[in-house]
Amino acid sequence: KAGVTQTPRYLIKTRGQQVTLSCSPISGHRSVSWYQQTPGQGLQFLFEYFSETQRNKGNFPGRFSGRQFSNSRSEMNVSTLELGDSALYLCASSLELGKAGGRTDTQYFGPGTRLTVL
Amino acid sequence: GQNIDQPTEMTATEGAIVQINCTYQTSGFNGLFWYQQHAGEAPTFLSYNVLDGLEEKGRFSSFLSRSKGYSYLLLKELQMKDSASYLCAVRVVAMFSGGYNKLIFGAGTRLAVHP
Numbered sequence: 001k002a003g004v005t006q007t008p009r010y011l012i013k014t015r016g017q018q019v020t021l022s023c024s025p026i027s028g029h030r031s032v033s034w035y036q037q038t039p040g041q042g043l044q045f046l047f048e049y050f051s052e053t054q055r056n057k058g059n060f061p062g063r064f065s066g067r068q069f070s071n072s073r074s075e076m077n078v079s080t081l082e083l084g085d086s087a088l089y090l091c092a093s094s095l096e097l098g099k100a101g102g103r104t105d106t107q108y109f110g111p112g113t114r115l116t117v118l
Numbered sequence: 119g120q121n122i123d124q125p126t127e128m129t130a131t132e133g134a135i136v137q138i139n140c141t142y143q144t145s146g147f148n149g150l151f152w153y154q155q156h157a158g159e160a161p162t163f164l165s166y167n168v169l170d171g172l173e174e175k176g177r178f179s180s181f182l183s184r185s186k187g188y189s190y191l192l193l194k195e196l197q198m199k200d201s202a203s204y205l206c207a208v209r210v211v212a213m214f215s216g217g218y219n220k221l222i223f224g225a226g227t228r229l230a231v232h233p
Binding site for chain 1: 149151153159160161162163166205207209212218219220221222223224225226
């Protein structure tokens with residue numbers, strides 16, 4: 001079974017630009033979560049999508065947005081890039097990150113997109 | 119607020135045993151995960167605890183005490199390839215987001231294994 005894939009792997013942008021990152025979950029997984037990882041802050045939760053609906057959102061400004069398509073693929077967008085947005089953006093998929101808990105909630109991570117803002 | 123604490127760095131010798139601790143103060147606790155992350159790579163799932171006690175999986179074991187807000191990851195017979203960051207993540211019920219779960223990660227513990 002193929003793992004979580006993310007494109008592109010590396011991206012260099014300048015301040016003020018916008019960027020779109022893509023994530024394809026493991027086949028059959030319907031929940032997709034996005035995280036930002038920086039050396040100082042660790043893994044910070046951005047948002048989670050399930051069946052094309054955003055169910056959870058972290059404490060990030062509105063410049064960070066996302067969506068999920070009917071095939072469970074997800075994209076996240078960052079507008080008006082700032083230097084502080086330089087980070088590794090990780091996507092994780094699970095069968096169901098729902099209310100019940102249990103091992104079906106286990107998240108499997110993609111390789112990430114390394115974004116550098118100059 | 120939600121808070122997860124782990125030591126920043128640890129060192130150990132090949133063949134030895136190391137214990138990485140994680141303490142948490144969270145509301146809506148609904149399980150705890152451990153992930154391994156090698157430099158430049160994605161985190162990979164190691165273990166999951168939702169009830170008190172020890173879960174063993176080969177050279178890796180994880181323990182949870184919900185009353186103490188405490189977990190540890192035990193790595194036995196250390197190998198050089200175990201040099202990595204170890205992330206403790208707590209699953210919480212997001213009460214203000216329809217009661218759905220989300221994961222909160224600690225900053226990670228960087229383990230260096232020496233010959």
